[in-house]
Amino acid sequence: MKLAIFAGALLGATVMTSAAMAQEKCSVGVSMYTLDAPYFAAQEAAARDAAEAAGCDVRTADGQNDMVKQIGDIEDMIAAGVNVLIVNPRDPLGLVPAVNAATAEGVKVVAMDSMLDASANFITNVSASxxxxxxxxxxxxxxxxxxxxxxxxxxxxxxxxxxxxxxxxxxxxxxxxxxxxxxxxxxxxxxxxxxxxxxxxxxxxxxxxxxxxxxxxxxxxxxxxxxxxxxxxxxxxxxxxxxxxxxxxxxxxxxxxxxxxxxxxxxxxxxxPAALAKMAVDIGVKALNGEEQNLGKYTFTDPAAVTxxxxxxxxxxxxxx
Missing domain, CATH: 3.40.50.2300 (Response regulator)
Structure with missing residues (x-):
């Protein structure tokens, strides 16, 4: 009887350990194609804040409006072990190979703000309509x-x-x-x-x-x-x-x-920009944790004209x- 109880407890501990391992420590990479406007700077800061609030490590990079640099930034982030990638793409088609490579490595990729081509393998593209x-x-x-x-x-x-x-x-x-x-x-x-x-x-x-x-x-x-x-x-x-x-x-x-x-x-x-960034990070972290989200290729915030x-x-x- 004691042996059965011990075995059950051991099995329970194993299941708990497996569940804890499933929710692995997240490491978020935020790849911005530029920070050369207040909007993008605010977006990068909000993404960083949202990731840190979720308990994640964060790396960010400024692509300096250069697609080749942004591709290199993404490659560096993958090599550094990020498992969630938030990317504001410089070019809708030019970033597709880098995004596909990240996804192939198991990274959860969410595009943000600028459009990424739908042929790429990513979770969703968060933007205003x-x-x-x-x-x-x-x-x-x-x-x-x-x-x-x-x-x-x-x-x-x-x-x-x-x-x-x-x-x-x-x-x-x-x-x-x-x-x-x-x-x-x-x-x-x-x-x-x-x-x-x-x-x-x-x-x-x-x-x-x-x-x-x-x-x-x-x-x-x-x-x-x-x-x-x-x-x-x-x-x-x-x-x-x-x-x-x-x-x-x-x-x-x-x-x-x-x-x-x-x-x-x-x-x-x-x-x-803060609402977009927070939503993108939240989607990426939930995907990392295996949470069901039922998202389409594009996710839009509610539109409004501010007058x-x-x-x-x-x-x-x-x-x-």
Whole structure:
């Protein structure tokens, strides 16, 4: 009898030990393709905080907007033994081999923010719904401008970036459809496109060039807040702020929220970097622990257009971003 009890206890201990081993100590790698904008810096910091709060070791890397470097960063993380990889990819296709190699090594890979091609072997891609955010911003813009002809200066991030493409097409499609629905016509001209590399300085330079070529613009549409804030500086320096409405397809940078609150900026799409990062880390850690999640290839946060009517719901003066 005592022997049976001892054997049962030993078996129970073995099962407990096996369960404990199944939930192995997590080591999270966060591979950012750039930190050259407040949004990405806030995202990296939030991912680190979320991983540490989950009891994980954390390694982070800045790809410095260089796909080759980001691939090397991921390879280094795999060699160092990370078992959860959170990656904000520089290129949707270029990162596929590195991601597939990580997954083949048993690493739980979650893409974050920028889109990774669906052919890659990863758990899910966490992002804001750029198309839906853009659509809501476009609808607001149509209503705010009352159907008048719009001459839009478009400030984009980088050529070939799928996120930027989804953002601008979302706004423009939402704007056109709302103009047609509300006023029976669509009078929209995108008079020029500049490339601002997602940064404030880049937005300023792009806007200077656009303003020289098209002095009669009445709307600046940017693919993120940082570039629109830079564009605003160029408009201000040129004495052209009056009569130009500023909108961003996405982000929700606190400086933009403050200007929205003060009536100096029209609208932006909701894209909270901390919420994305926390969700991505949570999904990765749960996958490591074998928890069922039933996720599709893409996971989206709830969309919203942030305007003067609702900015107080989102504006946090003390936030990182």
């Amino acid at each position: 750029n198309a839906e955010n853009g659509k809501l911003v476009g609808q607001w813009l149509a209503t705010a401008t009352g159907g008048k002809p719009l001459k839009i200066a478009l400030v984009s991030g980088q050529k070939g970036n799928l996120v930027g493409e989804a953002r601008r097409t979302g706004v423009l499609s939402g704007l056109m459809e709302a103009q047609l629905t509300n006023y029976g016509h669509a009078d929209i001209s995108v008079v020029g496109q500049g490339w601002g590399s997602w940064s404030t300085d880049g937005g300023l330079t792009a806007m200077e060039d656009l303003l020289t070529a098209h002095p009669d613009i009445n709307v600046v549409l940017g693919e993120n807040d940082s570039m629109v804030i830079g564009a605003r500086e160029a408009l201000k320096a040129a004495g052209r702020l009056d009569g130009v409405l500023l909108v961003a397809a996405a982000d929700g940078q606190k400086e933009a929220y403050k200007m929205i609150k003060d009536g100096e900026y029209g609208a932006t799409g909701l894209n909270d 003067k009517d609702n900015v107080d719901q989102y504006y946090k003066p003390d936030s990182v971003f």
